[in-house]
Amino acid sequence: MRNLSRPPSLFAVLLGLFTGFAVAADRPAEAVLPGVVQPLQTLLSFLPQLLVGGLLAAAVLFRLDTWRLLAGRVRDFIGRRGRTWAVALVLALALVAAAVWRFVPGPRVVAWGGGGSPPPPPSTWTSFMGGPLRTGNADGATGPREGRLAWSFRGGLDRAGFASSAAAWNGRVYVGCDDHKLYCFDAANGDVLWTFALRHECFSSPVVAGGRVFVGEGLHETVDARFYCIDAMTGKEAWSVPTHSHTESTATVVDDRVFTGGGGDGFYCLDAATGRTLWRFEGPHVDSSAVVADGNVWFGSGYGHPSVYCLDAASGALRWKKAMRFQAWGPPSYAAGRLYVGTGNGDFTRSGPDPAGEVLCLEAATGEVAWTVAVPDSVMTSIALWGGVAYFGSHDGGLYCVDASTGKRRWRFATEGRVLSSPAVDSDRVYVGSTDGRVYAVRASDGTRVWAFDARAQAMNTQYDFLASPTLAGGRLFIGCQNYYFFSLR
Numbered sequence: 001m002r003n004l005s006r007p008p009s010l011f012a013v014l015l016g017l018f019t020g021f022a023v024a025a026d027r028p029a030e031a032v033l034p035g036v037v038q039p040l041q042t043l044l045s046f047l048p049q050l051l052v053g054g055l056l057a058a059a060v061l062f063r064l065d066t067w068r069l070l071a072g073r074v075r076d077f078i079g080r081r082g083r084t085w086a087v088a089l090v091l092a093l094a095l096v097a098a099a100v101w102r103f104v105p106g107p108r109v110v111a112w113g114g115g116g117s118p119p120p121p122p123s124t125w126t127s128f129m130g131g132p133l134r135t136g137n138a139d140g141a142t143g144p145r146e147g148r149l150a151w152s153f154r155g156g157l158d159r160a161g162f163a164s165s166a167a168a169w170n171g172r173v174y175v176g177c178d179d180h181k182l183y184c185f186d187a188a189n190g191d192v193l194w195t196f197a198l199r200h201e202c203f204s205s206p207v208v209a210g211g212r213v214f215v216g217e218g219l220h221e222t223v224d225a226r227f228y229c230i231d232a233m234t235g236k237e238a239w240s241v242p243t244h245s246h247t248e249s250t251a252t253v254v255d256d257r258v259f260t261g262g263g264g265d266g267f268y269c270l271d272a273a274t275g276r277t278l279w280r281f282e283g284p285h286v287d288s289s290a291v292v293a294d295g296n297v298w299f300g301s302g303y304g305h306p307s308v309y310c311l312d313a314a315s316g317a318l319r320w321k322k323a324m325r326f327q328a329w330g331p332p333s334y335a336a337g338r339l340y341v342g343t344g345n346g347d348f349t350r351s352g353p354d355p356a357g358e359v360l361c362l363e364a365a366t367g368e369v370a371w372t373v374a375v376p377d378s379v380m381t382s383i384a385l386w387g388g389v390a391y392f393g394s395h396d397g398g399l400y401c402v403d404a405s406t407g408k409r410r411w412r413f414a415t416e417g418r419v420l421s422s423p424a425v426d427s428d429r430v431y432v433g434s435t436d437g438r439v440y441a442v443r444a445s446d447g448t449r450v451w452a453f454d455a456r457a458q459a460m461n462t463q464y465d466f467l468a469s470p471t472l473a474g475g476r477l478f479i480g481c482q483n484y485y486f487f488s489l490r
Contacts (some may be wrong), residue, residue, distance in 0.1 A: 136424025162480020176202025216247025300328025344378020433466025
């Protein structure tokens with residue numbers, strides 16, 4: 001009879017662990033090891049470098065005769081133990097390989113759950129969050145009812161976060177990444193249809209018009225960025241133009257013209273077919289995205305003397321300029337002759353030393369203030385307009401709902417982080433990401449939480465902020481995270 005008090009052999013332990021990994025291969029990692037997945041993933045992502053570094057260090061520290069002595073002892077050890085240790089060694093190597101494959105894959109798509117193919121979005125996504133209303137809703141349909149994962153994608157060794165917000169068009173999803181790539185995904189299953197190589201990180205969010213994708217590149221320190229026009233179906237470059245600064249701004253395409261901020265270069269109007277500069281407005285530093293309507297272009301600036309500008313869309317001539325108390329980072333929204341813009345004394349990474357923020361409603365024709373709503377911290381998001389109501393997020397962690405006509409506050413939903421992600425809306429819900437690592441769906445009527453998707457379990461690093469904004473199309477929600485993942489929720 002076997003002595004049950006005797007410890008199991010190394011062979012049995014390794015066999016059990018290997019079997020566990022085999023069983024876990026078809027389950028989400030966070031469901032198998034919820035307490036250790038994140039640190040294990042981070043450690044394993046550097047495993048190849050650690051192994052190479054260890055071998056190089058050993059080679060330097062040990063002399064040749066020492067290596068010969070160690071090799072002889074290994075031979076003697078294996079000779080004494082026989083086949084058991086040889087098999088155990090093979091299983092150990094297989095266990096390491098399984099762990100690396102499970103937690104540190106190369107570029108691949110992880111499918112989750114069912115759900116049919118979403119219907120094709122409309123023919124254009126011409127501005128940040130889709131258009132002047134900034135609803136983030138491609139087809140006007142309702143968003144995810146449950147907030148469950150439909151599919152997810154993460155890159156390989158060149159891991160980087162997604163701060164760019166997605167554009168949805170023709171059953172495809174386009175998004176920029178900090179790995180210097182623009183991705184085109186199949187909206188239904190997450191297959192990578194093509195990638196386009198950029199020269200810098202991509203904070204700018206792509207837009208789609210006339211079967212082409214328009215996107216900028218670079219962060220604040222970039223001084224040699226380019227602005228690109230890319231075929232939406234093939235991923236081939238149609239044209240690109242250089243800037244002397246960066247193009248964090250998301251473009252707006254109207255009437256075969258492309259309107260985009262150029263950082264320190266000011267503001268550009270380009271010919272959509274050729275990229276030729278039609279006019280350029282110099283002076284302000286423009287990272288905000290513009291709204292274009294009724295022959296006007298409106299955008300904000302957060303540097304120097306913070307202001308909101310109104311230009312003639314045809315010529316670039318200044319029509320009016322309105323000074324702001326705080327930096328005007330948020331992309332303005334437009335509806336029924338009024339302009340809505342968020343401001344604050346912080347920036348995209350931190351609050352100001354004396355936090356404060358405002359949302360202003362301006363008469364679009366003159367810049368006169370119709371109403372102002374004060375909030376405790378900066379408003380970096382766009383203002384989503386739907387059914388006479390305005391929604392926006394703040395550095396203070398709140399998602400706000402106010403009356404679009406008067407600015408009267410209706411409700412505030414509190415997250416556990418900062419809300420830098422612009423809200424997307426449908427007929428009865430508002431969707432937003434937070435730096436607490438969650439995407440929230442709340443009832444539009446009263447701000448009650450409906451569901452929350454937690455991206456922290458999938459984190460491949462210590463960053464899981466949602467800086468990007470959600471995009472709704474075909475009943476799905478698409479959003480990228482700083483934890484290297486891009487998600488589709490249903």
